[in-house]
Amino acid sequence: MSAHRQGPVRSEAARVAVLEATARLFAARGYDHLTMEGIAVEASVSKQTIYRWWPSKGAIVADCLLEGRLLVDSLAPPDNGDVRADLVGWIGEVFGVAERAVGETLLQSVIAAAADNPDVGQRLHDALAVEGSVIDRLQLGIDAGQLAADAPIDELAEALVGALILRALSRKPAEPESARRLVNALLGPTPA
Amino acid sequence: MSAHRQGPVRSEAARVAVLEATARLFAARGYDHLTMEGIAVEASVSKQTIYRWWPSKGAIVADCLLEGRLLVDSLAPPDNGDVRADLVGWIGEVFGVAERAVGETLLQSVIAAAADNPDVGQRLHDALAVEGSVIDRLQLGIDAGQLAADAPIDELAEALVGALILRALSRKPAEPESARRLVNALLGPTPA
Amino acid sequence: MSAHRQGPVRSEAARVAVLEATARLFAARGYDHLTMEGIAVEASVSKQTIYRWWPSKGAIVADCLLEGRLLVDSLAPPDNGDVRADLVGWIGEVFGVAERAVGETLLQSVIAAAADNPDVGQRLHDALAVEGSVIDRLQLGIDAGQLAADAPIDELAEALVGALILRALSRKPAEPESARRLVNALLGPTPA
Amino acid sequence: MSAHRQGPVRSEAARVAVLEATARLFAARGYDHLTMEGIAVEASVSKQTIYRWWPSKGAIVADCLLEGRLLVDSLAPPDNGDVRADLVGWIGEVFGVAERAVGETLLQSVIAAAADNPDVGQRLHDALAVEGSVIDRLQLGIDAGQLAADAPIDELAEALVGALILRALSRKPAEPESARRLVNALLGPTPA
DNA sequence: AAATAAACGAGACGGTACGTCCCGTCTTAGA
DNA sequence: TCTAAGACGGGACGTACCGTCTCGTTTATTT
Numbered sequence: 001m002s003a004h005r006q007g008p009v010r011s012e013a014a015r016v017a018v019l020e021a022t023a024r025l026f027a028a029r030g031y032d033h034l035t036m037e038g039i040a041v042e043a044s045v046s047k048q049t050i051y052r053w054w055p056s057k058g059a060i061v062a063d064c065l066l067e068g069r070l071l072v073d074s075l076a077p078p079d080n081g082d083v084r085a086d087l088v089g090w091i092g093e094v095f096g097v098a099e100r101a102v103g104e105t106l107l108q109s110v111i112a113a114a115a116d117n118p119d120v121g122q123r124l125h126d127a128l129a130v131e132g133s134v135i136d137r138l139q140l141g142i143d144a145g146q147l148a149a150d151a152p153i154d155e156l157a158e159a160l161v162g163a164l165i166l167r168a169l170s171r172k173p174a175e176p177e178s179a180r181r182l183v184n185a186l187l188g189p190t191p192a
Numbered sequence: 193m194s195a196h197r198q199g200p201v202r203s204e205a206a207r208v209a210v211l212e213a214t215a216r217l218f219a220a221r222g223y224d225h226l227t228m229e230g231i232a233v234e235a236s237v238s239k240q241t242i243y244r245w246w247p248s249k250g251a252i253v254a255d256c257l258l259e260g261r262l263l264v265d266s267l268a269p270p271d272n273g274d275v276r277a278d279l280v281g282w283i284g285e286v287f288g289v290a291e292r293a294v295g296e297t298l299l300q301s302v303i304a305a306a307a308d309n310p311d312v313g314q315r316l317h318d319a320l321a322v323e324g325s326v327i328d329r330l331q332l333g334i335d336a337g338q339l340a341a342d343a344p345i346d347e348l349a350e351a352l353v354g355a356l357i358l359r360a361l362s363r364k365p366a367e368p369e370s371a372r373r374l375v376n377a378l379l380g381p382t383p384a
Numbered sequence: 385m386s387a388h389r390q391g392p393v394r395s396e397a398a399r400v401a402v403l404e405a406t407a408r409l410f411a412a413r414g415y416d417h418l419t420m421e422g423i424a425v426e427a428s429v430s431k432q433t434i435y436r437w438w439p440s441k442g443a444i445v446a447d448c449l450l451e452g453r454l455l456v457d458s459l460a461p462p463d464n465g466d467v468r469a470d471l472v473g474w475i476g477e478v479f480g481v482a483e484r485a486v487g488e489t490l491l492q493s494v495i496a497a498a499a500d501n502p503d504v505g506q507r508l509h510d511a512l513a514v515e516g517s518v519i520d521r522l523q524l525g526i527d528a529g530q531l532a533a534d535a536p537i538d539e540l541a542e543a544l545v546g547a548l549i550l551r552a553l554s555r556k557p558a559e560p561e562s563a564r565r566l567v568n569a570l571l572g573p574t575p576a
Numbered sequence: 577m578s579a580h581r582q583g584p585v586r587s588e589a590a591r592v593a594v595l596e597a598t599a600r601l602f603a604a605r606g607y608d609h610l611t612m613e614g615i616a617v618e619a620s621v622s623k624q625t626i627y628r629w630w631p632s633k634g635a636i637v638a639d640c641l642l643e644g645r646l647l648v649d650s651l652a653p654p655d656n657g658d659v660r661a662d663l664v665g666w667i668g669e670v671f672g673v674a675e676r677a678v679g680e681t682l683l684q685s686v687i688a689a690a691a692d693n694p695d696v697g698q699r700l701h702d703a704l705a706v707e708g709s710v711i712d713r714l715q716l717g718i719d720a721g722q723l724a725a726d727a728p729i730d731e732l733a734e735a736l737v738g739a740l741i742l743r744a745l746s747r748k749p750a751e752p753e754s755a756r757r758l759v760n761a762l763l764g765p766t767p768a
Numbered sequence: 769a770a771a772t773a774a775a776c777g778a779g780a781c782g783g784t785a786c787g788t789c790c791c792g793t794c795t796t797a798g799a
Numbered sequence: 800t801c802t803a804a805g806a807c808g809g810g811a812c813g814t815a816c817c818g819t820c821t822c823g824t825t826t827a828t829t830t
Contacts (some may be wrong), residue, residue: 007774008826014776032308037816046777053819112307114361115300116224125362155355156378162354163347165361169306170317185347186378200795206807238808243787253781297805391778392821398781416692421811430782435813496691498745499684500597500608538762539739541756545730547740551742553690554701569731587801613790622803627792 010053017043018050022060031061031116032110040147058117065123070110076133083141084187086136087160088179094164095174108160128161146188155185209235210242211263214252215261216281223253223301223308228263246375257315277335278351279326280371286356287366299360318381320353337377346376394437402434407453408446415500416443433556449507452510454494466514468571470544471518471544472563478548479558491552512545531571533536538569593619594626598636599645607637607685607692608690610746632690634693641699646686659717660763663710663736664755671750700741704737723763732762 018074025034034057055058064070077090080179094107114121128134138153147153163182167174213235217226226249232239246252256262269282286299306313320326330345339345355374360364405427416439424431438444448454449476462472478491498505514520522537531537547566551558597619601610610633616623630636640646653666690697705709709758714729723729739758743750 004828005774006772006828008776008828009774011775035816036818046779046819048778048787048820049776052775088325093346108307110359112304118363119361122363125358137371152377154375155374158358158374159351159355159378162356162358163351164354165357166317166350166354169313169357171302171310171313181278181344182347182350185344186351197804198802199807203806227785228787232808236808238785239812240789240809244806365773372821390823393778395780420810422757423783428782429814430784432783432815433781436780476708482830492691495745497690499688499691503748505745505747509662509742509748525785536761539758542742543735543739543758546740546742547735548738549741549745550734553687553697555578555697558703565728566734567732568719570726570735585801592804611790612792616803620803622805623792624794624804625802628801 014043014045014049015053017045018054019064019067019114019178021045022057023064026061026064026070026109027106031112034061039103042161043164044067050107056117058113058120061113062117062119065110065120065127070086070106071127075128077137079137079140083137083144083146084180084190086137087183090137090178091164091179091182092174092176107165111165111168134160141187148190151187158188163189195260203241206235206241207236207245210246211256211259211261212369214235214249216254218256218262218301219317221299222298223249223304239244242258248309250305250312253305254309254315257302257312257319263319267320269329271332273336275329275336276372276375276382279375279379280331281369282329283356283371283374284366284368287360299357301361303357317355326352332348333379338383343379352378387418391415398427398429398433401429402438402444403448403451405429406441407448408448410445410448410454410493411490413442415496418445440501442497443502445497446501446503446507449494449511455511459512461521462522463492463524464523465528465532467563468516468567470521471567474559475548475558475563475566476560479552489551492540493547495552498558518544525571528576535571540554544570583614590619590621590625591629593621593629594636595640595643597621597647598633599640600684601639602637602646603682612648623681624695632693634689634696634703637689638693638695639700639702641686646682647703651704653713655713655716657720659713660756660759660766661722662713663759664752664765666713667740667758668750668752671744683741687741687744708738717763722767727763736762763767 011043012023018039021039023037025042025147025152036050036057037045039045039057040050050060054063061070075094077086080086080089110120111188134157135153138147138151138157141147142149142151160182172178210231212224213231217230217234227321228239228242228249231237233240235242242252244253252261267286269278271279272281279284302312302316306316326349327345330339330343330349333339334341334343334345352374364370402423405423406418406480408424411421420431420441423441423444423545425428427434434444438447445454459478461470464470464473494504494508498508518541519537522531522535522541526533526535526537532553544566557564594615597615598610601614603616612623612626612633615621615633615636616626619626626636630639637646649669653662656662656665657759686700692698710733711729714723714727714733717723718727718729727757736758748754
């Protein structure tokens with residue numbers, strides 16, 4: 001007598017194969033062109049196995065995001081001493097990553113996934129605006145005396161990332177000068 | 193002698209029927225559930241007529257946006273005297289509009305459309321951040337002496353709208369308090 | 385060790401439903417008005433299921449023919465003792481069957497199908513001229529001493545059926561007298 | 577004041593262009609692939625002009641047939657002295673013509689057209705079995721004493737042409753030997 | 769060990785929508 | 800008033816995926 005179930009357990013190999021296949025296809029063709037059948041074939045897994053563990057392609061993408069398979073670490077702003085300069089540089093890099101993919105996908109694809117699926121939205125928010133990266137960098141700026149001690153870093157991070165997303169959506173090229181203006185508008189000019 | 197082409201001219205009735213049908217279905221069921229066939233039926237128009245003039249559903253939605261059939265005027269921030277209070281109220285209203293639709297669609301749907309289609313992205317950017325509304329309201333704030341004369345209103349508008357989009361994507365409920373914090377973070381505290 | 389493939393097996397129910405629906409629609413509206421979509425609906429089967437197993441409507445019709453779902457047995461010439469009289473009667477019957485359908489279809493429809501699809505052509509040839517019926521009846525005529533022992537029954541059957549087809553194509557009404565002349569021309573006059 | 581109608585009369589150029597285009601496309605791609613739009617483009621004529629004068633593609637094909645634009649004169653059996661040999665040779669030639677086209681079309685295409693359109697059927701019957709050619713040749717055979725004076729040439733011609741059509745439909749290759757057997761079966765062996 | 773049962777690959781199934789082709793009718797401008 | 804050009808509503812095409820459902824095989828428990 002026991003609560004243990006009988007039979008084989010979930011295959012880790014299948015789970016990983018699905019996530020890897022998804023990340024691969026996502027990067028290559030974008031969220032829209034991602035299909036359950038395509039993932040199944042790419043992962044050499046049956047559709048049933050996918051549907052057994054994930055309810056939708058959005059859920060798989062959310063898991064990929066959670067495991068850091070989609071947006072690479074290089075998406076964390078660097079720390080070279082100057083908050084403003086670091087953020088300006090980071091913005092350029094983010095767009096660079098975005099444009100690496102076919103067309104210009106990646107960031108837009110993630111946005112599409114987020115618009116389609118609440119989980120992805122949550123994770124996107126966390127990944128970009130919360131879980132460290134931007135907020136941490138701003139905190140370091142405060143510590144270094146480059147920002148006011150009471151700067152509302154949560155809101156600033158949100159606004160900064162939001163502006164980035166808006167630009168990605170509107171396909172405005174991200175010139176350094178415009179990035180600089182944005183950062184200055186949010187953080188104020190460099191103190192004397 | 194003439195460059196005029198021969199034959200019947202594009203049917204304005206069909207054009208309008210398609211845009212109206214699209215706006216109707218978009219509002220009712222969201223961008224994802226919007227289909228070319230559905231539009232054709234709703235508009236009592238043949239699919240071929242749609243494909244003759246628009247390459248994709250994204251393009252139709254972009255035209256709707258351009259003609260103001262999707263985001264109603266109520267999306268322009270009001271002018272009751274106080275920039276900050278007006279913007280806070282407006283944010284709530286925007287999310288209210290969004291949630292009016294089935295599920296919680298509208299804004300998210302527009303974002304999905306934008307992620308899917310460059311034209312929609314452009315128009316979204318213009319409609320929300322540029323063509324007046326927010327920027328105009330900020331300018332009025334400067335005129336009223338509530339904002340610094342040299343406030344970078346273009347960038348601030350972009351950041352504000354961006355933050356809104358990010359929140360819509362992450363499905364964070366928009367409590368007034370949080371809206372207030374965001375506005376204060378961007379515009380600075382009310383001057384004495 | 386096994387060559388058995390895995391997974392579900394072809395649904396016999398679907399196969400039969402398609403053939404029955406095809407036979408029904410074919411008889412009712414003719415080959416030209418037969419459509420893949422119509423068959424799918426009538427058979428309550430998805431189009432994909434049809435295309436999975438048949439490349440074209442011609443192929444489905446060929447299968448119907450093979451299973452005797454289109455040209456009923458009554459198409460075999462009877463044996464009432466006199467070859468010539470039996471064939472004359474049979475010709476009238478064939479045209480009668482043909483005219484039962486809307487317009488005057490059936491035989492013409494089969495011809496259209498045959499012109500359209502090699503398989504149908506083969507089967508039509510076999511069904512009418514070879515696989516028994518006419519040839520068998522001629523053989524009985526030889527056995528009964530009503531035809532010369534060395535009569536070239538294969539060729540005669542072919543010519544007889546061919547003449548029928550030609551008449552069907554040219555929509556000449558099939559009067560008994562003309563049928564009699566045809567039979568006499570091919571089999572020679574009744575021996576004394 | 578007069579009964580003459582006003583305005584331009586039917587354009588002979590357009591009429592001929594349509595028939596020529598039809599014959600060209602028919603020979604090149606067969607009856608099934610023939611389309612009204614294709615004819616209009618090929619003939620540099622508007623669809624309306626076609627529909628003004630012909631009710632269907634079948635009717636156009638019938639007109640082509642009537643003007644001898646589809647089945648060339650070479651389809652008349654030659655006269656080299658021996659009816660039987662001439663007919664055997666002619667059968668081979670007919671199939672040769674048929675197979676000249678892409679796939680194997682021509683004769684089959686004509687049959688398809690006949691099955692589709694009563695007029696074409698009539699004309700086909702006349703062109704092949706009546707209006708001379710085969711019947712005339714048989715008459716010459718009678719005159720030459722190679723056939724019985726009372727041979728039922730109308731019926732024999734019909735049977736002969738019918739057998740040809742049946743073979744075309746069933747895609748049986750037409751070997752000379754088999755053609756010879758057919759001719760002998762119909763005309764009887766060469767008299768001593 | 770045997771029995772049991774879940775997970776797996778493969779893939780057939782009823783559906784929905786796609787984007788294209790042609791139908792036959794119609795509207796417009798030019799000759 | 801006939802014509803070329805071509806837009807229109809409609810219907811069918813053949814394809815791609817959806818999410819569900821068998822199959823037969825493989826594997827891990829539990830008797």
